Amino acid sequence: MALSLDSIASFSQKLAGQIHLRSLRDSFIVAIPFLVLAGLFIMINYVFLDPAGFMKNVISADTMMHYRGIGERVLNGTMNILSVMLAVLIAWSLACKRKFESPIIAAMVSLACFYVLMPTSVSVALPEGGANVMVGGMVPYALTNAGGVFLAIICAFLSTGIFLNISASPKLQISLGEEVPPMVQQSFNALFAIMITVALFAGGTFLITSLFDTEIFALIQTLVQKPLVHLTTSLPGFITLTTLTNLLFALGIHPSGIINPILEPPLLVAMQENMAAFAAGQIPPHIIVLPFRDIYGHMGGTGSTLALLLAIILRSRMSSHKKFAKTVIAPGVFNINEPVIFGLPVILNPLLMIPFIVFPQISFIIAWFATSWGWVSHIVAYVPWSVPPLLSGWLGSGGDLRNVVLQVILIAIGVAVYMPFLIAYERSIMNKKTQTIVDDIQQIPPQNAAVNHDETQAAAGEDDAHHVLNGKKIVLMCNEGMSTSMVARKMKQYAQSIGCTANISATNIGSLEDIYPPTDLIILSPQLAYMESKVRETVKNQCRVTLVNPQHFSHMDGKSIIEHAITLFK
Template sequence: MSNTTLLTRITDVSQKMASEVHLRSLRDSFIITVPFLVLAGLFIMVNYVFLDPNSMIGKWFSSEALLAARSIGDRILNGTMSILALMLVVLIAWSIASKRKFAAPMIPAMVSLAAFLVLMPQQVLLTPVNGTTAVAVSGVISLGLTNAGGVFMAILTAIVATDLFLWVAKTRWLQIRMGDEVPPMVTQSFQSMFSIILVVLAFALLAAGVKAGTGKEVHEIIQALIQAPLVHLTTNLPGFLVLTTLTNFLFSLGIHPSGIINPILEPPLLVAMQENMAAFARGDIPPHIIVLPFRDLYGHMGGTGTTLALLLAIFLRSKVSSHQKLGRTVLAPGLFNINEPVIFGFPVLYNPLIMIPFIIYPQINFVIAYFATQLGMVSKIVAFVPWSVPPLLSGWLGSGGDFRNVILQVALLALGVVIYLPFLMAYEKTIVEAKVKTLVDSLSTEQATPAEDARELSVLSNKTIILTCNEGMSTSIMANKMRKYAEECGYALNVYAINIGRIEEEYQNADLILLGPQVVYMQESIMKNIDNACPVVAINAEYFSKLDGKSAIEDAVVILNNRTQH
């Protein structure tokens, strides 16, 4: 099998997985929950580090004052971390229904929430405050099933309940027909009545049947058969290394892993993160070394592949002017772990010499960080930190304020510079010997020719261009550059960036959709999903790497003019 055929097959499989409705819905839903988890992580720090009675603040305030202040954080944790599963069951169901073009996606979202609560046990064993014996209590819901501990039940419930609801809703004889004078929302509600009844009834029968047949609740079976094995797999060093190696390999081929690996990797690591946060809040030893931020703190400094180390190596030893200029241009976004300009502009993409450290070096970091944590040289991660928090600050926040974790990050970055340097030198040697400055030109041979006459920019007036990538971060920088150039030329062009999950919501506003290089492999499926409503074109990789808004605008002018002429 040729390399081209293999790559084509990998791309085809990746596109199908990334386009699969349920995986896309998982990805989009987890993105929405990130701000809530960040807030929870912040108040874990505030409550149990800053407001700890043994801290410096504890010497200034009474324990009663500290307890009163901590009650604010406890309430915030109840409204964020403790209801993660509830948020996910609604978000996933709503996302699936929206992507399947259901007219009122909030209805199946509420059905899924009802089904999730139907699966809850009718009695919960609770230990009274200052008590020693647990007692059975009815009429309550355990936070252990609404927080990350219930994530897998939420995912499965949302998927099954929504698909079942949509299937039943298509059965015409179960729909109630009403006159045209009835408001649409009332009509939709009554039309869905029997679908709602049947789905909720089906889940109630399932819960009762499982309890009668096994003596266990549904959540206990899900935790034993699905959640616990997946958490063990992903928090186990070998399993984690396999998944993260595959992540970096796919990214080096230009395939963003967010819709492929992350739906498998992130939910169990999120559960592990929740367990660490809860243990830290109780004053217990956190159970897990590997949690979701572990990947970002030690293996994604500067972005996937820890390319911040590559940028530092460029500043130290690079002799190629284009590399030096690229380093200066992308350092700022790189500090916030946005590294698509490096991957597609340096490039890492299809560059064997740079792909080797890009894939292998982060795995070395993970091994070192794992054993350093296991030996007690650094703290376990006890606060959720989003991937966009800069290195060093992320180590301090994630560890609950332990500067040893920051020192470890510095050491790992220094190691990365040492590892990247020989590969960088070898790569630049091939450039010099071939008397070329960059290999990026080969990525843009089929791009449109920039507009030669500035007067052609008039086609931009009152147009909307949407840029998209995995989360809309790197393309938002490019969108700002394009908008500023259009404004300088005196044209009212609307340019903005969104994450790829919102394309189907926003495409009707667009005259042109530009894809970041990391999601180009999804071009065909995106065009199909929006029924070719507007052109969907890859951003020129060279312009993207340089954040060259002017050239990107000129390319867009050619595309828009061609569309107008046809």
Template sequence: MENSKFVNVLNQVAYKINSYKYIIAIKNSFTLLLPIIITGAFATLFSNMVFDSTNGLAQISWLSWLETLKPLSQMVNYATMDMMALLAVFLIGNEMAKLNNLNGHFPGLLAAVSYIAVIPTTIEVLVEGAGNVSVADVVSSSYTGSSGLFLGMIVAIGSIELFTWLGKREVLNIKMPDSVPTNVARSFSALLPTLITIIAIAAIGFAINMVTGVHIYDIIYNVVQGPLESLVQGLPGILLLMLVAQLFWVIGIHGNQIIKPIREPILLAAIAENTSALEAGREIPNIISMPFWDMYMSMGGSGMTIGLLIALFIGSRRDDYRSIGKLATPPGLFNVNEPVIFGMPIMLNPIMAIPFVITPLITGVIGYFATVIGFAGRAVVMIPWTTPPLLSGWLATAGSWGAVVTQVVCIAVSVLVYLPFVRIANKEASVQEIEKEEFGEEVIGEPNMENQ
């Protein structure tokens, strides 16, 4: 009873989190943004592994012509990775509009304009012989790229909420005659709410800058985004995030969806920084990023269940378990593990829950220290989460065989962790079958005794 109450409480908490409209808007937006990020990441991969004359295929004499295509990949990278925050603002604005029952894509445009209104448009450029020179009417990629994500999310949500509230004020709606086309009438109806929203957001940014002497971007980054990045991009933080996700999985709740609003902005920003650093020839800054999670902590799916699949074939002679393994292996190679999660089952199963929770924590530690010592390369390319193990390590790190070997080690460790629990589950299932058979015989025998 106590366990049931606890599970029900957690279910209610998860439901409230997932039904909160700001959480929904952020999750949906980053899901939509993922193909853009992956496109930019692969542009960088081609730039360095194919078009580069120092490290790529272009260093081969008869393929040297490939270097002429390098600007193409840089253009794609700039349009995707360096515009991540601006694109996220537009998408969040659209998602908020849907949740607020607003039609069309105008709210996304309004959110993007509001964001541009609060970020600095003057940058300092170091010019040889002249020192620092201020250049006006320029938007730095520091604000449109991953570093601006948290300010962008706040502005997108705030601007659409304000616009929605203003739109419901009858006094602000400009009424047009019935003869005016619907689109024109709608534009005039939104005119005053749009005007007030953009001016209000810009005024907030201006007032903060005047009072504090710093831009709102710097405040949000230093107070919110920076500390969160330090926490989640550190080993304790990422392990805690994984632990929370796994515990929710065990009680029947999609753990990744619960942590997604925290995980996605930070870990996607981390891989975006790594990709930009690779493109610019700088040192790769971040060990933990979104591909790190996929490469070392969720091969085969949440819980590193690729190890469980192998353990089923090694440690179980039960036909039902081996059938589950055969059924779950093809999708498991692409990190889809619902068949094994529901087939074993793992949810609400105290035996299988233990390795399911602890295995990704162990492999995460292995992947982290393999990267720290330089054995495995740092992830620099955002890859689809369905990329098969080993191939994922090679692609995400732009060709680090150390990362591939580390994945092999993580898989081996996951098998060793799961194996004893598979054997325990075998014995438990066998005992239950024997008890059922004995119980069934007793039930059959009772009527015969009564008949006599």
């Protein structure tokens, strides 16, 4: 078992450390606020400002249509240029990770190549049923919104790779002398690389369109985008990927850098198609879209652990579990559940792993059929994963309370599913005959073990113990930077209480290469334990790296983490 887990962890580490997947993941994170804003104005324009909606007796139809113009402009600057943003963001992120001195140039090359791939003329339908005509000098939003996401991804990867390889050749660089400003010098160094890369894209595009008598966009749509969207929006394909996601998490491997770059782009395309259909008054074409996962199967976080916390509060016979549940239910409401996964724990816990993996799939199946049969509305507005349950169902469905009722039903089912496993788990804890099994479940690896209590107290009790951290930069790192931000706040509070001036912050693993040179200590959260060797390899002994004690992390015990940090520097 240990060997297989090590093999899975090693493979996952390599995949999560893959530079293209990391760039893709980081770029989607940056794009999320724009999608949230688009979803908000979809809701405003087509629910609140619907001439046939519930506001029709309050605001005139003409007034509604007039003020819809605000939302339409917002959609033009968010949803309708998503592919353009990704072409720039992915190239920028990839160039940064490959340590290119001026990543903005790589981003502009990607943008230029993306528009090189656009058709020189498009078919436009004339009003009142007239024949279509070919019009040049325009790029329709259909090519720059989520419909062009895969074209943007491929373009960014290819153009940045070609550009960086060509620009690395000294023979193609132009030296203007030391007196020239750095930005001007960088621009001239990249001059030939820019010209060659864009020319290659233009020549390749012309050749392909001539040979196949079709545009690159249409080829990518047919060969890549449509098959992937069909795979991920079909119930069997979606269930397969989400089951793998939960399985990896239950084994202590955070799946976002592994599964999400595969799962999320097609679901984002499906989300945009639903939003466009809703705005046009048509039936949304997809049941499964990106927020479908979070609205129905991630209530409380991966594994829908909000149901587990409610089960503990309702039926747990252990006061320690009840106290723990009440402590972590606040972040759980916002779908942050690392404290539950690593603190209860769920990770490597045979009894709790089963409902953690299986129950979300039950929720997805129920929600899929409920939507298919018309009992609830399709998801038509993008809702970020951190929006609490019930509110997320109302927003995502365009204001349909039936979706909220479905979420309540699913949470109740989740409590019922988790309950027998929770009772069995607590019995195993209280049963002396199975104590060794529990010890194996909850055992902390030596490298994660807490510092000897007496040594910690002695270190913390010395008058000047905290001075070793004064001025030190300490960074807590997790997958998204959400759970660690709360732990960092607790650490700051304790540090201030003992007069320690350490600079404590939280960030995500994607920022590693940007933050480690001036950092003194990186503390990895439990969900990044499998990435420890990769992080150490990256920082190359330029700063200390340690894994946080899972119990200290799950209980947000800032005091114990600070005391452990003191021993590392002493």
